[in-house]
Structures are given as C-alpha cells and as structure tokens.
Amino acid sequence: MPGTEVTALAAQEPFGDLTWVPSDYRRPIRRFVEAGALAWVRGLDQQDPDTYDWVTTLELCSLVTGQASRWRNRGSRRPLQAVITWENLADQPLYRVPPYKQAMNSCRDADLLLCMVNAAREHLLVNNFDDERIRVVKPGVDTRVFSPAGRPAAEPRVVFTSPLAPNKGIDRVLDAMRIVRRSVPDATLVVAGQGPLRPMVERAAADSGRGVSLSGQLDADGVADLLRSAAVFCTAPRPTWKWTEQLGLAYLEAQACGLPVVTTRCGTNDEAVLPPNVLVDDDAEALAEGLVTFLTNDRLRADVGAANRARMLADHDLTTQCQRIGDAFAATEAQHHR
Numbered sequence: 001m002p003g004t005e006v007t008a009l010a011a012q013e014p015f016g017d018l019t020w021v022p023s024d025y026r027r028p029i030r031r032f033v034e035a036g037a038l039a040w041v042r043g044l045d046q047q048d049p050d051t052y053d054w055v056t057t058l059e060l061c062s063l064v065t066g067q068a069s070r071w072r073n074r075g076s077r078r079p080l081q082a083v084i085t086w087e088n089l090a091d092q093p094l095y096r097v098p099p100y101k102q103a104m105n106s107c108r109d110a111d112l113l114l115c116m117v118n119a120a121r122e123h124l125l126v127n128n129f130d131d132e133r134i135r136v137v138k139p140g141v142d143t144r145v146f147s148p149a150g151r152p153a154a155e156p157r158v159v160f161t162s163p164l165a166p167n168k169g170i171d172r173v174l175d176a177m178r179i180v181r182r183s184v185p186d187a188t189l190v191v192a193g194q195g196p197l198r199p200m201v202e203r204a205a206a207d208s209g210r211g212v213s214l215s216g217q218l219d220a221d222g223v224a225d226l227l228r229s230a231a232v233f234c235t236a237p238r239p240t241w242k243w244t245e246q247l248g249l250a251y252l253e254a255q256a257c258g259l260p261v262v263t264t265r266c267g268t269n270d271e272a273v274l275p276p277n278v279l280v281d282d283d284a285e286a287l288a289e290g291l292v293t294f295l296t297n298d299r300l301r302a303d304v305g306a307a308n309r310a311r312m313l314a315d316h317d318l319t320t321q322c323q324r325i326g327d328a329f330a331a332t333e334a335q336h337h338r
Helices: 063-072 098-106 118-126 170-183 198-206 220-228 249-256 284-295 298-315 318-335
Strands: 007-010 019-022 054-058 080-085 112-115 134-136 157-161 188-192 212-216 232-234 261-264 278-280
Touching: 054 063, 063 080, 063 098, 080 118, 080 318, 112 118, 112 318, 118 134, 157 170, 157 220, 157 249, 170 188, 170 198, 170 284, 188 220, 198 212, 220 249, 232 249, 232 284, 249 261, 249 298, 261 284, 278 284, 284 298
Parallel strands: 007 019, 054 080, 080 112, 112 134, 157 188, 157 232, 188 212, 232 261, 261 278
Antiparallel strands: none
16 A cells, blocks of 8 residues: 555554554553553544544454544544454454454444454354454464574574463473473573563573573564574464464574474464464373474474474565555445545
8 A cells, every 4th residue: 555654653663654642541440451452542532534534443352442442433434444354263252342342343334354364263253243344354474584504503492482471371381391401401492572571581591400591572684693593483372361472583584584383272373373383282291202202313303394484485575465454444444536
C-alpha cells in the first residue's frame, strides 16, 4: 500500500516511519492484565475519525478493540476496522466475562480480521465470525538479522530465548539438561530472557556443574548472535487456563538462524515447528532425548537446520509477509471502493 501513513498510539515510540502519539493505558486494576486486555488507551478520543481510513487493534477480547469500534462510529466516513488476532482458543474463558465479551461482539462488523495463525481463523469461525472478512498471514522474521552462522557451532550448546515464566517452561528445560549431560557431559545451556523464574536460572548458573549461563535480556542483534553460537534451540511451553502457545516467534528466529528445534507440544506451535524438528510431551526425559539426538548427530543437525532456514525464507520472511499484510488491507479497501 504505497503512500500509507501510520499513526500509532503507544507508550513507547515504535520503530518505523510513522507518527507517534505518546499515550499510556488507563487500567482499572494492576493485576490480571492479559496483553492489555483490561485497559483503554488514552488519547484516542482526541483523534478525529474522519481523518483516518483505518483503525487497527490487537485481539478481539481487548477492551481497546471495543473502544476502537465505538470511536470509528463517531465519524461520518466511518474508518474501516481491522482486528489482528493470534487467539487459538475457540472457548477462550475471557470471552465469557462481560467486558471482554462486549469487546469481542463489538467487532463482529470489523472489515478485516487478520489472523497470524491458521488456528486463529478456526477460532473465529467457531465463534460465528464471517469467513469472508478473515485473512490469514503468518508473521515474518527479519531473515537478514536472523541468519545462519558461517560455520556450524563447534560446541554442544543449547539456547533458550523466551520469557523466564512458568508457561514457557525454563524449569523443564533445566531438568532436561541435567539428563542430557549424562550422555553429553560438555553440553551447555545459555538462557536469554527476563521473568519471575530468573532466580531459578541464576541458581543453576551459579552451580559450576550444571553448564548453565544467563545472558539476560538481549536486543534482536544480540539474540541472533546468541542463536548463531548454538547447536539447538529449546523451549518447553505448557498451557495455562487462558493461554496456549499460538505460534512462537522465538521458533521462527531460531529456524531462520539454521537451528533445529526441540520443544514441547503446546497449543498450535506445530504451525511453527514442523518435522523433523522435535515436538514432545511435557516431559524432561523426552526433551532430553530430542536434544541428545541433535547434539550427537552433526549431519542430522545440519540437514534440519538448512531445511528450517529455507522454510523461513519461503514462508516467514519479514518483507514478504508485510507485503502480504498490505495486500490483505488493499483487498479489503477495494471491496469498499476506497
């Protein structure tokens, strides 16, 4: 969509060529905030709907989505509305809670429902959304930043780059590495991320016999460098009462760097992690078996890594996927003759 101008209401200045309107969120409570769901963005009411062609928000159950639905109806031109969704739970419990249910129902007449995973489309159909308004465009990763190393990793290093929270399973990965080191004594684990389980990782890193190190929070270039130094990528997500893994951008970054992936089967992460990468049950022994398989087979590791890189270039290149998103917006505009 050449010539597109974007205005973003956000607390921090977003990256890219756009107009930033500094804005925070009005949160009635400090706890139980899922992706900003129970919050309203400040400053939207000061924007004139008639000066915009689109209003776009994230997730059906976000109260900002309901706020945007009401806001666009104030204008005489009535901007088109897009809702981007990753949600893969057709029976998402939040949809039964009145504020979230109202937000979801407010966007039933949204002009574009842009799904980041196939499962998001299925969840919309189960909830009786119009299939003609749904488009699926998988997320992209910068394949220039996330690119393979010039030569394969020389050491049996496993890397974990995800939030250090129970639902991402760093505890299970630590347990699996204890088992791995029985067969591969020089295997190591490098952990990058922040979260409530950081003290657990710090204790493991303080034990010289565990082979664990903590890199902390890294920017994109730092994550890419870390991935290139590793042999295998590993996480171990597990569902919560209101969440399952939807795709996992960390998987895409690792595969773009030419790494094989070992992870637990959770939600719809099988859309990101395809065979012969390894998805196992939530079990430390099973994770360890998958890790040992890749750490001890250089040829297999190289072949799977090369296949992963090729698939990321074909299906998840950031520039290509952004173009596909633009095509989805443009097709919707054409339907409305704008």
